[in-house]
Amino acid sequence: MLFKKSRTIQLDKDNIPKHIGIIMDGNGRWAKKRGLPRSAGHRMGAETLKKIVVYCNKIGVKCVTAYAFSTENWNRPQKEVDALMDLLYMYLQQVEEQFAGTNVILRVIGDRSRLSDKINKAIDYAEDYTKNNTGLILNVALNYGGRAEITEAAKLAANALSKGEISEADITEEYLSSLMYTKNVPELDLIIRPSGELRLSNFLLWQSAYAELWFADINWPDFSEKDMEKAIVDYQARNRRFGKV
């Protein structure tokens, strides 16, 4: 008689990625499949983010950076931009309920100058409300672009150089890293992009130099804790050499 061996995937608790980036893609397709407006997909996507952040916090991930609105997303129809901004506003305003009892620290990364006063106030509120927490850091990338972030860092360096605060020799990779939005969080270990697209779309370009990439054919609103576990198990099976042999 043959017994099927049941293979249970086990997370290695000693090799949990410290920082995971997520491109929350496929919300529109998820909604279309159900005959719903795209905004319904984004709403469901926001719920998924909450669920995944709670799971990551539980297993010991230190930081999640989630791509919520790119510098290119302003080119979407105004109705969709407005719906996304409303959703983000609610998410930030309700930060107490969203992450009650989780100790999550919420931060926003990206260029805030193009965001409305209302959104900026909600960001200040959410960041202030969670700043003394000690759990996972959730970076919500808002009006974020990797190239814009690197350009901004170059301008800051040029400015410091022209004022004589630094010399040319001070412009090292470490120095430039200290000018990025991610200066106070661990190195990026893993980027997850669901929905079947195989590109980075201007997300964490500087930080992804040695990150592992994980793609799956699942729309973000359907992404589950099991999928996250699978991504981490795959990550743990990889041999990260950082350019060495």
Ligand code: FPP
């Ligand atoms: C990409 O899917 C997703 C976005 C541009 C927005 C992501 C935003 C959320 C998940 C919700 C807001 C986040 C927070 C933190 C409240 P898409 O619309 O391009 O999907 P498609 O490729 O299937 O059309």
